[in-house]
Amino acid sequence: MRVKILGCSGGIGGTLRTTSMLLDGKILIDAGTGVGDLSVAELAAIDHIFITHAHLDHVAMLPLLVDTVGALRTSPIVVHASQATLDILKAHIFNWLIWPDFSEIPSVQAPFMQFAAFEEGEVFPLDGGGRIVALPALHTVPAVGYQLDSGAASLVFSGDTTVNDAFWPVVNAITNLRYLIIETAFCNREIKLAEASKHLCPSMLADELSKLHRPAEVFITHLKPGEIELTMQEIGQDASQHSPQMLYNSQIFDF
Numbered sequence: 582m583r584v585k586i587l588g589c590s591g592g593i594g595g596t597l598r599t600t601s602m603l604l605d606g607k608i609l610i611d612a613g614t615g616v617g618d619l620s621v622a623e624l625a626a627i628d629h630i631f632i633t634h635a636h637l638d639h640v641a642m643l644p645l646l647v648d649t650v651g652a653l654r655t656s657p658i659v660v661h662a663s664q665a666t667l668d669i670l671k672a673h674i675f676n677w678l679i680w681p682d683f684s685e686i687p688s689v690q691a692p693f694m695q696f697a698a699f700e701e702g703e704v705f706p707l708d709g710g711g712r713i714v715a716l717p718a719l720h721t722v723p724a725v726g727y728q729l730d731s732g733a734a735s736l737v738f739s740g741d742t743t744v745n746d747a748f749w750p751v752v753n754a755i756t757n758l759r760y761l762i763i764e765t766a767f768c769n770r771e772i773k774l775a776e777a778s779k780h781l782c783p784s785m786l787a788d789e790l791s792k793l794h795r796p797a798e799v800f801i802t803h804l805k806p807g808e809i810e811l812t813m814q815e816i817g818q819d820a821s822q823h824s825p826q827m828l829y830n831s832q833i834f835d836f
């Protein structure tokens with residue numbers, strides 16, 4: 582499996598891009614602004630999109646992507662998410678007001694986009710033997726994380742989440758865990774905002790990582806612009822045990 586980070590920032594500006602990862606050139610995990618850096622040919626090659634949650638920084642490029650490549654493809658793009666997240670996307674984005682409902686365009690029988698609901702813990706098998714599994718997350722809207730499992734190793738992506746005791750037993754049961762990409766949106770002085778917006782700050786991250794009982798390379802995502810350096814410095818102090826590194830755009834994971 583090859584995962585390329587297309588965006589991993591909690592905001593925009595300059596070279597910053599919001600959350601998206603490209604898996605083997607064919608699958609997106611989230612569709613934040615980083616998707617807009619792909620060529621039209623690369624966009625047209627995307628067959629499946631797995632969404633963590635419906636917030637704009639994770640789905641902003643989804644409507645534009647479907648419209649751009651729909652007529653260039655011979656099969657629908659399949660958008661995978663929990664039923665709760667799909668309901669939000671249908672009601673608030675693909676509602677013919679914000680954007681046309683491409684699950685009915687150009688026809689209900691042969692649309693540009695299909696929705697596919699999954700349950701948490703459900704396994705989506707990939708060609709070549711890998712699999713994607715939805716993991717528990719806790720955010721202000723229905724949310725999941727994902728395990729990307731090549732068979733040889735797993736990359737776990739927390740998605741947007743706050744403190745979540747349900748996440749760690751699942752992660753600790755992943756015997757081939759190699760990478761953990763976990764969010765830390767805010768610095769410690771913003772702990773009230775982190776709690777209100779159901780994110781993590783470094784002190785909360787440290788508590789969360791104390792529940793990780795497996796070796797893993799830990800990468801930090803979703804840092805909010807303006808507090809990136811401070812947040813990473815605080816993580817270095819509060820959570821040094823796991824030596825977390827900052828995830829960077831265009832980073833590639835082969836596993």
Ligand SMILES: Nc1ncnc2c1ncn2[C@@H]1O[C@@H]2COP(=O)(O)O[C@H]2[C@H]1O
Pocket residue numbers: 591636638721741774777778779
């Ligand atoms: N009270 C609040 N609840 C939720 N989000 C908030 C609040 N105040 C500010 N925000 C911001 O709104 C953003 C929505 O996307 P995020 O969850 O990435 O991060 C959130 C915060 O940066």
